[in-house]
């Protein structure tokens with residue numbers, strides 16, 4: 001099976017980190033392609049960044065359709081473009097936030113999320129509501145680190161993350177922690193060791209969920225709102241989408 005793991009930001013180092021984490025846990029026979037859009041924000045830290053990145057995600061899914069991908073992972077914790085991406089394919093499309101929420105809910109009755117900047121916490125809160133996990137999550141916390149610090153200032157970022165995860169463990173009455181950024185995909189084991197709680201990370205959770213869906217012969221339904229988009233003309237820089 002071929003899973004296209006899409007990093008919605010345009011930082012190649014983070015795409016590599018995400019791809020390595022995905023390959024580490026992929027089943028034998030699962031081929032991982034880790035990709036990123038040619039254009040868009042170097043990191044996603046706001047509603048604006050999310051909106052711009054979603055176009056790149058959709059372009060990556062269209063490329064995957066041309067290349068015969070069997071499933072897609074959207075490897076940004078805001079799951080940008082998820083529903084629109086599902087309209088473009090019969091394959092499973094999983095966002096790392098929804099994957100992490102599902103997995104954490106199977107191993108704990110309550111979890112907390114630890115993400116990068118506090119200002120993006122509202123995005124996770126909206127997704128908890130949208131996916132039906134609001135009552136499972138005790139708190140959305142932030143280590144107050146810029147996303148790219150995970151790449152450029154790794155030790156300091158990890159130390160702040162571990163500190164916030166320890167506070168979640170001691171204060172939130174939880175059984176598990178969800179890491180709130182695709183760029184944290186390589187930190188799971190170290191954080192779990194330091195904090196002593198199960199740590200759920202979305203990239204790896206999403207890869208295993210897509211393997212399960214493909215293995216069950218399940219893909220995105222084309223009945224109802226996730227049917228292929230109605231053909232129509234697009235103008236300007238999106239004119240190439242007229243041939244969908």
Ligand SMILES: O=C(O)C[C@H]1NC(=O)NC1=O
Nearest residue numbers: 043044076077116181182
């Ligand atoms: O929303 C965040 O803080 C994390 C999110 N931003 C990013 O560039 N990749 C992510 O997973």
